[in-house]
Amino acid sequence: MxxxxxxxxxxxxxxxxxxxxxxxxxxxxxxxxxxxxxxxxxxxxxxxxxxxxxxxxxxxxxxxxxxxxxxxxxxxxxxxxxxxxxxxxxxxxxxxxxxxxxxxxxxxxxxxxxxxxxxxxNYFGNQEMFNLTFPLKQIPQALNLRSQMLQNFEQTVLTRDPLEKDKLTNFVVVGGGPTGVEVSGALGELKKHVLPKDYPDIDFNIMNLHLVDAGPRLLAGMSEKASAKALKYLDAFDVKVKLNTFVKNYDGEEVTLSDGTVIPAKTVVWAAGVxxxxxxxxxxxxxxxxxxxxxxxxxxxxxxxxxxxxxxxxxxxxxxxxxxxxxxxxxxxxxxxxxxxxxxxxKNEAMKPFDYVDKGSMATVGRNKAVVDMPKFTFGGFPAWLVWMFVHLLSIIGFRNRLVVFSNWVWNYFTYDRGTRLIIRTFVRNKNYKQGESL
Amino acid sequence: MxxxxxxxxxxxxxxxxxxxxxxxxxxxxxxxxxxxxxxxxxxxxxxxxxxxxxxxxxxxxxxxxxxxxxxxxxxxxxxxxxxxxxxxxxxxxxxxxxxxxxxxxxxxxxxxxxxxxxxxxNYFGNQEMFNLTFPLKQIPQALNLRSQMLQNFEQTVLTRDPLEKDKLTNFVVVGGGPTGVEVSGALGELKKHVLPKDYPDIDFNIMNLHLVDAGPRLLAGMSEKASAKALKYLDAFDVKVKLNTFVKNYDGEEVTLSDGTVIPAKTVVWAAGVxxxxxxxxxxxxxxxxxxxxxxxxxxxxxxxxxxxxxxxxxxxxxxxxxxxxxxxxxxxxxxxxxxxxxxxxKNEAMKPFDYVDKGSMATVGRNKAVVDMPKFTFGGFPAWLVWMFVHLLSIIGFRNRLVVFSNWVWNYFTYDRGTRLIIRTFVRNKNYKQGESL
Missing domain, CATH: 3.50.50.60 (FAD/NAD(P)-binding domain)
Incomplete structure (x- = not known):
């Protein structure tokens, strides 16, 4: 019907x-x-x-x-x-x-x-990547990634095979734009501050975070100074960044990079383009x-x-x-x-042409760390992180949402905690939420 | 595998x-x-x-x-x-x-x-009810009901057939225990305060809310006084309560009650027992x-x-x-x-037997309305509603959750608004979230 x-x-x-x-x-x-x-x-x-x-x-x-x-x-x-x-x-x-x-x-x-x-x-026509990686453009996709991540750690506890543990705890993020950088930073923060408390059975030294970008620098849309800072911050969160590198092959279990590196990983976040x-x-x-x-x-x-x-x-x-x-x-x-x-x-008045007023651009790399490009200068660190939060809070639609997000951030900041570690969606390992979408 | x-x-x-x-x-x-x-x-x-x-x-x-x-x-x-x-x-x-x-x-x-x-x-062995109605015992089930409800109204806007509009806007709740009463009251509140603003195209007089219970009174676990008050409050929210009545048949489109009444409804909430x-x-x-x-x-x-x-x-x-x-x-x-x-x-000490300390029981019927049974007396209305909120806030696990729920309630109260009218789950019309569950 x-x-x-x-x-x-x-x-x-x-x-x-x-x-x-x-x-x-x-x-x-x-x-x-x-x-x-x-x-x-x-x-x-x-x-x-x-x-x-x-x-x-x-x-x-x-x-x-x-x-x-x-x-x-x-x-x-x-x-x-x-x-x-x-x-x-x-x-x-x-x-x-x-x-x-x-x-x-x-x-x-x-x-x-x-x-x-x-x-x-944009999967650039690669059906494998479409089938096996996690995109991050819609809310159900974000929930899928959250479920996958938490399920991975639950499984790690139940697994004895060291290679399997590697596959479960490694994360590869493809694409060094704002989304790729931000998700990598957030994963680094989870590894450092949140997950070890929840999973005392897991040795988090085995958890490796990789960020791969085909271009010569991160945050290509921002200044070189911002790129360099972002790289430094990601390093502090223990994210391994590979530039001038792309994914050659992925079978859902192992990522092969263009430089020959093989990374065992069941979770690949695809933020390589739109x-x-x-x-x-x-x-x-x-x-x-x-x-x-x-x-x-x-x-x-x-x-x-x-x-x-x-x-x-x-x-x-x-x-x-x-x-x-x-x-x-x-x-x-x-x-x-x-x-x-x-x-x-x-009213039969003349239309005005568009002229983008660039008030600056920014990206955050996790707790206390962000980069901000203003038209005339670049800054980073804690002040940039405050600006990032302030601008995002103001931009969220709806006063109620602003309140809720603000409360959550204050809470997360002082408790080093994440409030929503729940696996509510069903098991979706390596299956994108397709919603009638075609490659 | x-x-x-x-x-x-x-x-x-x-x-x-x-x-x-x-x-x-x-x-x-x-x-x-x-x-x-x-x-x-x-x-x-x-x-x-x-x-x-x-x-x-x-x-x-x-x-x-x-x-x-x-x-x-x-x-x-x-x-x-x-x-x-x-x-x-x-x-x-x-x-x-x-x-x-x-x-x-x-x-x-x-x-x-x-x-x-x-x-x-508990579906009492009725496979039809298991397949076609919405239970309310788990979070994914609650999200399914939320999606169904909101999708129904989106569809009502797009529908010309009056019978179809009836089916989409009518809700039948089976079971007059706390869950049945509370969900009916909340639906009544939505009808009265929230939905008409969102859907100016819909005439909400066609929306009928039914609560059906096989027993002689609502909230059978509470006092008769509480039952009577709940009935009165539901009436004020325009919920049609049928007692001593059960569902004889349901095909996903029409509910037939034991007294012969036929209610066109695509959404039946099953709260008849556990x-x-x-x-x-x-x-x-x-x-x-x-x-x-x-x-x-x-x-x-x-x-x-x-x-x-x-x-x-x-x-x-x-x-x-x-x-x-x-x-x-x-x-x-x-x-x-x-x-x-x-x-x-x-420690080789003697165990102590259980003796339930009944501090009272309660149910809410929507904005400003609740009933509380204390061991010695029963009260209702606004004071009962405040008590209900206070007790529930204190009982929620986790300080962060308490804060978030409290903020939401304050917000909802003063704005007559509901913050989370989002259809995030996929279309699930009349399909329970089974999660390996069998009847």
Missing amino acids: DPFKNLHLDIPQTQKKRVVIIGGGFAGIQIAKGLKGHGFQVVLLDRNNYHTFQPLLYQVATAGLEPDSIAGALRQLFNNYPDFYFRMAKVTEIQPEEQKINTLIGDLYYDYLVIANGSKT KGNIIDGIPESSLERGRILVDDFSAVKGIRNMFALGDIAFMKTDRYPNGQPMLAPVAIQQGKLLARNLIRQS | DPFKNLHLDIPQTQKKRVVIIGGGFAGIQIAKGLKGHGFQVVLLDRNNYHTFQPLLYQVATAGLEPDSIAGALRQLFNNYPDFYFRMAKVTEIQPEEQKINTLIGDLYYDYLVIANGSKT KGNIIDGIPESSLERGRILVDDFSAVKGIRNMFALGDIAFMKTDRYPNGQPMLAPVAIQQGKLLARNLIRQS
Whole structure:
């Protein structure tokens, strides 16, 4: 039986211009908010009923935060918003000629379409990696990694074979971007402060943490100074970093690196890259490097009334000839600007071009350690870690979530503890949470 | 491949007497704590790595609390406990003659065995109910119910057929004990205060809440006065209570009651009863009413060095000729006493018999409404609700959990909001989380 039979989007037809937004991420939320009270009908579509605060997913994966704390129910965000419609629906195709989208539960015409469905894990076509490694882009994936990690230690206690113990306690993180660095640092912290108390039977000297990156330095999007600091901090947490190295082969039990090293490990975190979630129907001519080519106004090249924001958008500017960085602040700023531009257009005022205001970028490497790149200088250590926490707290959606995350952090800091070491999901060893996703 | 091959319990053999505890519930935790530092080797076995605070499961199911807040990692509870061993393992059989248990990962000899593995949902042999209804005894089950509920409302928005809308928005709760009453009250609160804001497209007059009980009154374990108050409170939350009624038939779409009423409903919560988790190997002669027959010292009748505590134990006393009530305080008191008795025995002192100190029982029916039975009198309303909250807060395991739950409750109270309206688990319509469980 077709589960979507007899379901309808049922958006009422009004005199207002209809703005359809695909994706409730950073960009989608901002444009939806910005359009409130300006005479548009706003339809927000997402496959989940919640917004995910992706920068903290690694903390869910490493038992530092509860999953609910970093997610915000989308309907709740838009309570008391007249002519706003949220629909949990998967968009299957866009028909730009007819200004129409197809979803699993029916079609919808739009006056303006805003594509803000972000990026997904890039396996670079490697089916083995897709099948056997742990990605970290969605909440269920973070919970899978948490379960896997804790189950590994439970099994280590029950295992006598030294090689098997190695496989269970070793972790290989592939990709030295912010996610890879942060998850490695958090694992280092767990090894140092948390796990030995829980597992007195395990000798944690056998636990080896590896971070592998194909490029010449970590945090390639940040300054060289930041990369060097991150490397130093990871070293302090006993994370073995291998640069200019990639994974040649993985069978679920042993990782073979390009330099010939073989690491026994049942858990490989795949944070090697992302790619755009391209929906069918967007002509090839409007794509570049797997993202949607847009002009300074976020308008999709060559297609009328269609916009793309955030990670999915490829916007070349003088300062960023290779596209804007795939970061939350870019998505947020683009979302806000497009809302204002659509309002300006409706009043026959001129639209303003996008210009990314870079307030700095940062990554944390665990307790008391982070790196912050400001436009003019770089700093690290404890001050950077405080800034990192402060900025992330302010950015989380919802006052309640901010409170809960703050309380958890204070708690974790003073107790050297992690509150959420629970294996709630079923046993999922080396099976990704696929959710209809294809490579 | 057998996933348990090559796994071993690996408990070291020492001079100390070994106490093996099956189950990390209220009773199991208490006896393990009580034995600390008294010269025993303590082995705690549980199929989960966490303790579940079952009295608040219904709040997880109704989006009031995060699942992690009501669970406590068992290893964490027993940090810095010499000669304590936690093993995540399922016990398959007990061999009383040999003082041995069999688990999926090996056998273990004991000096004392403490069975404290509690109770499970009782479907009274009805396979249909097992397949199609939602139980509420474990955290994954509570999350399933939460997902189902929220998915139902998302679907209601997309549905035109009035009968289908009825099926999606109606909820039938079977069983008028504390769980049934509390979940019904919470659903009534959601209907009244929370859902209409999230789903302005739905006319919530079509949402009908039914509570069905086969007996003549609600909360049969409490006073008649408490039952009457609970009925009144449920009425105020628009819950339709049917007493002396049972479910005759359910096909996943329509509930047929014994009085002929047909209720279209895709969601039936099964809270009609529990039964003991009887492990193979306990002789029939040691069982009564599906529980393990014990004397006043929690010793299993006719078997040496074997004890049973809490829900699984059937202990007849003068005051409770039909066994102690299946309540957390009984389990806690039995666990504490048995620890002290084993210590007494080791010093050749006399053991003390169990005598349940009933400090009162209670149930909440939603915002500002609860009933409390004290040994001498009954009260309800706002004072009862405050007492209910206070007692539950104090009983939750772990200071961090107490803090998080308290913050959530304060937040929910003042905002009339529920923080965790997220559909994180996959679509599970009318499929129980089986986890190897059989009817």
